[in-house]
Amino acid sequence: MMESNSLLRLRNVVKQFGSFTALHGVDLDIEEGEFFTIVGPSGSGKSTLIRLLVGMDEVTSGEIWLRDKRIDQTPANLRPTCMVFQSLALFPHMTVGQNIEFPLKLRKEAPGKRRARALELLDLLRLPRDYYDKRISQCSGGERQRVALARALAFDPEILFFDEPLSALDYRLRKTLEKELKDLHARTGKTFVYITHSLEEAMVMSDRIAIMNAGVFEQISVADEIYSAPVSRFVAEFMGEVNLFDVTADANGTLNGSGLTTGTDTPPSDLSAGETGLLMVRPEDVQFAREDGRHHYTIAGQVVAEYALGSRIQYEVETETGQTVSVEKLREHRLPDAEGQSVILGFSSDATHMIRGA
Numbered sequence: 001m002m003e004s005n006s007l008l009r010l011r012n013v014v015k016q017f018g019s020f021t022a023l024h025g026v027d028l029d030i031e032e033g034e035f036f037t038i039v040g041p042s043g044s045g046k047s048t049l050i051r052l053l054v055g056m057d058e059v060t061s062g063e064i065w066l067r068d069k070r071i072d073q074t075p076a077n078l079r080p081t082c083m084v085f086q087s088l089a090l091f092p093h094m095t096v097g098q099n100i101e102f103p104l105k106l107r108k109e110a111p112g113k114r115r116a117r118a119l120e121l122l123d124l125l126r127l128p129r130d131y132y133d134k135r136i137s138q139c140s141g142g143e144r145q146r147v148a149l150a151r152a153l154a155f156d157p158e159i160l161f162f163d164e165p166l167s168a169l170d171y172r173l174r175k176t177l178e179k180e181l182k183d184l185h186a187r188t189g190k191t192f193v194y195i196t197h198s199l200e201e202a203m204v205m206s207d208r209i210a211i212m213n214a215g216v217f218e219q220i221s222v223a224d225e226i227y228s229a230p231v232s233r234f235v236a237e238f239m240g241e242v243n244l245f246d247v248t249a250d251a252n253g254t255l256n257g258s259g260l261t262t263g264t265d266t267p268p269s270d271l272s273a274g275e276t277g278l279l280m281v282r283p284e285d286v287q288f289a290r291e292d293g294r295h296h297y298t299i300a301g302q303v304v305a306e307y308a309l310g311s312r313i314q315y316e317v318e319t320e321t322g323q324t325v326s327v328e329k330l331r332e333h334r335l336p337d338a339e340g341q342s343v344i345l346g347f348s349s350d351a352t353h354m355i356r357g358a
């Protein structure tokens with residue numbers, strides 16, 4: 001009865017806590033073997049969604065399907081899924097081997113077979129085989145993460161869910177484990193559903209990313225598309241530093257608003273007459289213009305701040321309409337004595353993206 005072949009499907013999933021609606025009718029299709037990441041700010045509903053998917057909580061309405069089985073009413077222990085928790089929940093008094101074998105023991109597999117599988121999983125997670133007899137309390141934070149992953153894989157789940165598994169780790173270890181997770185995904189071919197509030201983490205690892213805001217998905221797409229063609233102000237701003245100009249098209253498709261001047265040879269926008277939108281341009285695509293005429297769009301302002309960002313310099317320019325525009329330059333293209341200078345900023349229409357209807 002379902003129209004798609006995806007592994008996991010959500011249809012109009014609503015979750016309410018009393019009068020508060022945490023999820024407003026979410027639709028989602030996750031394909032077999034995908035690394036799918038849900039990103040969103042704190043409180044946007046990510047953990048609520050995961051809890052519904054693994055069966056730790058019940059939907060208020062809507063449907064969850066795993067292949068051709070509806071599972072939203074299925075108890076957690078009967079769902080063929082698995083979760084890697086934020087806090088690891090390993091058994092600290094047991095050895096690494098005993099932890100990894102735990103799911104196999106539950107399934108009453110023979111000791112020899114369990115050990116063989118645990119050793120295979122140690123190899124897969126690139127942990128030395130002699131860790132089999134090591135106690136969890138003697139393992140480092142990163143090693144514990146790997147043991148937890150090995151244990152999750154021992155369950156042999158249809159889908160692995162990750163709820164911010166790296167958030168408690170320091171920067172370098174996080175970077176290492178991000179790469180390892182991506183690699184592990186490739187080697188196992190499993191479906192990974194990953195939750196994070198770190199966009200950077202999502203971009204490094206995922207096949208597709210869903211951006212969640214206040215209980216709805218604002219955009220679901222591959223990372224490049226979300227970066228270069230966000231569908232809303234929220235997504236654009238979530239993706240990092242951007243400049244957004246409120247504009248309206250006139251009868252010729254020429255954009256007006258926010259103090260922008262449109263050059264005579266500027267290609268017409270694809271907005272129709274009277275339509276409004278947000279014109280997006282990234283700080284690295286904004287130039288300090290010497291002559292207005294050379295750029296498709298120009299805007300006048302004054303440099304109010306300058307920040308050194310390692311190899312790059314960021315300038316904040318306040319425009320005549322009171323908007324702050326960010327400009328980024330490589331250190332060697334630095335603007336001398338920038339602060340306080342009146343400047344004209346320019347950018348090409350090729351470097352812009354239009355968020356329609358905003």
Ligand SMILES: Nc1ncnc2c1ncn2[C@@H]1O[C@H](COP(=O)(O)OP(=O)(O)OP(=O)(O)O)[C@@H](O)[C@H]1O
Binds near residue numbers: 045
């Ligand atoms: N049991 C509950 N009772 C009432 N409200 C809840 C409950 N669980 C979650 N909420 C509310 O639902 C909203 C979504 O919470 P959720 O934990 O899913 O957010 P999140 O995106 O995972 O946030 P974080 O990144 O901080 O973990 C929040 O406003 C939260 O206060």
